[in-house]
Amino acid sequence: MDRRAFRKLCDMISTHGKLRELSNVGIDEMVASFLNILAHDENDGVVGRQLDSCSDSSSSGSYSGVMHFNAVLCAVLRLHDILCKKPEPIRENCSDENWKWFKNCLGALDRAYIQVTVPVEDWPRYRTRSNEIATTVLGVCSHDMQFIYVLAGWEGSAADYRVLRNAISRKNGLKVPKGYYYLCNAYYNNCEGFLAPYRGQQYNSNYWRQDRQPTTPQEFFNMKHSSARNVIERAFDLLKGRWRILGSRISRSSYSIEIQVRIILACSLLHNHIIREMPVDSQVSIPFSNISEGQELEGDHITDLESSDAWNEWRDNLARETFDHWRASRHES
Structure with missing residues (x-):
């Protein structure tokens, strides 16, 4: 800073x-x-x-x-209301190659594990699939890596779907107005407000960096989805890299779990402040001079996480439209 x-x-x-x-x-x-x-x-x-x-x-x-x-x-x-990023949807005139395919998208979400210290009797609840004692942190960020919403405190054994359902049901939780959505991974349902990739299709963005080209709408969709959704993974990596206390369970061993959770939330707010106030973040070497502030979005909020035929059909149409547009632009060039 x-x-x-x-x-x-x-x-x-x-x-x-x-x-x-x-x-x-x-x-x-x-x-x-x-x-x-x-x-x-x-x-x-x-x-x-x-x-x-x-x-x-x-x-x-x-x-x-x-x-x-x-x-x-x-x-x-x-400072929560000041430092939390307000959602800013992707507009029709977006030129960013990662995001221009996802009009009205507000950003991306994922969960991360941050190790915590809890009483021995609570270890089974906080034990993750990788055998760490950790809290599950749901992070939602904008296309410029600022956190829009962070929910920490859930046990490491909690299912991703359960944590997200809790987030959208809270009084001051994650608000997703109808007509907008976030990118999420395949651990979540593809449902209104949360756009997931196609399962059973190549997804890892590294795969497409080896001179391979998608041959179907589903492959193209997953390629672009992966490139854009990677922003939340980078945000979490930057958060943990910048604030070393998040990577040291031992140093927080004398804090209650409540204080440990507050530290995680404070770190995410300070992360936003640094990105917002410094023209170039030296840790990632990405210019942030064109960052703009979002605004409160009006409309009814999404309260259900069940997949639907209508939303799956919308994803199929989006995949076909973007794939056709991409092929046409290649032929023109």
Whole structure:
């Protein structure tokens, strides 16, 4: 994070996050220490003792580093409405080769596992298929890798479908207006609002980088779907790479699971801030100067995740139209 982005973050945390100086420690110093712990996983042993309340910490004490950490953590979470990306649909005039085929698409979603520390008796619920003790994190991001929605806290054994169903049913959960959709992988149903690839067809984007060309609408659809949906995988990789605390279960061993979940959410908000405020993110070497802010989309929201013949037919029509358009453009060139 450069100086300008840091300065703006401190201003937001002070103004909107309601952070106040504690123990004669300035806001800049508190925020810098907080970011250092998240980014470098540097824990002085004091910060490891959590304070589970997000109440106003200014009346709570004097000298504890844990109090400073939790005060900043709670302040960052208060920036949720500011730092969360508003959905921005792909328009007719989109020229991005990955996204122009998916008009009205809002982005992509996937789940990731982040290791956590929980009591031994909870291990069976948090154990993943790869035998890790982790929480399932549902991430939804825009085409520019900003997180639109993050749901953390579900046990690692939870099915992807169950987590997504919970996300769209929450009062402040994932809202998908009818007529719009997100790209998802084949673990989810192909249903209204969530466009999945064709099962049983080649999907891995690396396959198409070896001078192979799709020969059917289904293959072409999967190729383009994979290239676009890869944005959520890159966002998760960048999130974990930037904030080393997310990759160290040991360093968070003294935090309650509630605090560990809050840390994940705070990291995703800070991820958005960095992408939004820095013209070029040095970790990925991709210019973000053309990022625009989305807006609240109106309309009835999708509440069902059941596959339907109508949605499958819509996907088939989309696959044929895009495949025909691609073949015609190749012949013209």
